[in-house]
Amino acid sequence: MSSTASSHPAHPPLPLWQILLCGALIVTLSMGVRHGFGLWLQPMTQANDWTREHFSFAMAVQNLAWGFSGIFAGMLADRYGAFKVLVGxxxxxALGLLGMAYSSTPLLLALTCGILIGMAQAGTTYAVIYGVIGRNAPVEKRSWAMGVAAAAGSFGQFLMVPVEGWLIATAGWQLALVWLSMAALLIVPLAWGLREPGFHGSAPRQREQSVAEALREAFGHPSFLLLITGYFVCGFQVVFIGVHMPSYLRDYGFSPQVASYSLALIGLFNVFGSYLTGSLGQRMSKKYILAFIYLARSLVIIIFLLVPLSPASVYIFSAVMGFLWLSTVPPTNALVxxxxxxxxxSMLGGVAFFSHQIGSFLGVWLGGMLYDQTGSYDIVWYLAIALGLLAAALNLPIRETAIARPTRVMAS
Structure with missing residues (x-):
């Protein structure tokens, strides 16, 4: 006798509207703030007489810390509930943003913007929120609900990036970070809406697998390895573009406003892309959705590099790339x-996201390092194209059927 990979909460689920409202607002704040960090590259490096690699390295550390910490944030959220993880x-x-504002050396920037904010993002973004959705949303609405949450993060980028640009222009880059640190504290009251039944006490939930067994099962499954390798490419592409696009445009003489509008357009169009892939994931093969996204990204970058650079080409690129931006997130997590x-x-989503963040680390760091060495971003653009084609090919052999497990005594 066997049981499928599906499981259901032993307690009545939270209302879906409540999960989506609170989860969407949390992701909007958390992702919205971090999507605008590229706007600080030039003012911070100029004010502190740092190189672009110094800032890029701190952002690379942030992405790596986010991915690594996400595994453990996911474990804690699966075991003790999302609420405590979100509050912490x-x-x-808030502490990391405040520390980033007053970092006087590249090392302090790597500790605050890098490690502290990276750890914070691990517990306030998709892996933890998707765990709540997965445990409480009906199976027939799960992928759609994940798409709504991803769309909220995209709306956060659209909403927050112009606000961050305005704060930098009016209050200065340092005070802008102080204001954002206070905004991050709004996550605490919103987390109250994600307090799940069964997690309020001190005893963890009982589950049919231990953490070690779940990890061995996932890493022994070839399709999981293919999925997270593709996710590595996603991280490389989006974080390189998100952090270095403003400076790339400034190098060609465009105003900071063009960069702000570019990032905002990515966020706006990703609202639609994330929602669409989440909805399509209920009806279509998720691996084909992912393969299409990676292939399309490579083609869009090729066209962007071939056509003459102008505000119009930047905005069109941003809109199309935005449609493909976080649209990988709902089908990837729904497939897990x-x-x-x-x-x-939450834990397995965190493992997948760790692979994503290793790609993010390399994308943002290589962008800064190779720019300082060559005076150009060309090599990293070419890498992003090649990796996108590879990811499209890797997703095609994935098997999407649920694992059948023997019936067993529940493990804590």
């Missing part, structure tokens, strides 16, 4: 839930 990481977020179930969804 919101406090870390579909194959492995929801008991360890």
């Amino acid at each position: 990481c919101a406090l870390l977020y 839930a579909q194959v492995f179930g929801v008991a360890h969804l």
Whole structure:
């Protein structure tokens, strides 16, 4: 006798509207703030007489810390509930932004903007929120609900990036970070709406697998390895573009406003792209959705580099790339839930995201390092194209059927 990878909460689920409202607002704040960090590259490096690699390295550390910490944030959220993780990481977020504002050396920037904010993002973004959705949303609405949450993060980028640009222009880059640190604390009251039944006490939930068993099962499954390798490419592409696009445009003589509008357009169009892939994931093969996204990104970058650079070409590139931006997130996490179930969804989503963030680390760091060495971003653009083609090919052999497990005694 066997059981599928699906599992259901033993307690009545939270209302779906409540999860989506609170989760969407949390992701809007958390992702909205971090999407605008590229706007600080030039003012911070000029004010402190740093190189672009100094700032890029701190951002690379942030992405790596986010990915690594996400595994453990996911474990804690799966075991003790999302609420406690969200509150603790919101406090870390505020502290990290405040520390970033007053970092006087590249090392301090790597500790505050890098490690503290990276750890904070691990517990205030998709892996933890998707765990709540997976445990509480009906299976027939799970992928759609994940798409709504991803769209909220995209709307956060659209909303927050111009606000951050305005704060830098009016209050200065340092005070702008102080204001954002206070905004991050709004996550604390919003987390209250994600307090799940069964997690309020001190005893963890009982589950059919231990953490070690769930990890061995995932890493022994070839499709999981293919999925997270593709996710590595996603991180490389989007974080390189998100952090270095403003400076790339400034190098060609465009105003800071063009960069701000570019990032905002990415966020706006990703609202539609994320929602669409989440909805399509209920009806279509998720691996084909992912393969299409990676292939399309490479083609869009090729066209962007071939056509004459102008505000119009920048805005069109941003809109189309925005449609493909976080649209990988709902099908990737829904696929993990579909194959492995929801008991360890936050943790396994965190493992997948760690691969994403290793790619992010390399994308943002190589962008700064190779620019300082060559005076150009060309090599990293070419790498982004090649990796996109590779990711499209890697997603095609993925098997999407749920794992059948023997019936067993529940493990804590």
